[in-house]
Amino acid sequence: MTVHAHKLLNQLRVQPMTKSELHQWAIAEFGEGVEFRTCSREGFDFDAMIQFFLERQKVVVEGEVMRINEVNVCSH
Secondary structure, three states, X not given: OEEEOHHHHHHHHHOOEEHHHHXXXXXXXXXXXXXXXXXXXXXEOHHHHHHHHHHOOOEEEEOOEXXXXXHHOOOO
């Protein structure tokens, strides 16, 4: 199963959470071993997707809690 990265970002928009909490949510929602894609790339596992978000400042970490950085997230 391949899931668009916006599913993770939308969840963080609704409920900021730790990486571990988000990972558990993703497993419950999409199953183990789910693969993520963006508008231009695919083939991300969960950890690679989070790293992508951090490198592009789509999420910020405050303490251990990740929050969406609205100014760097496209709105489609």
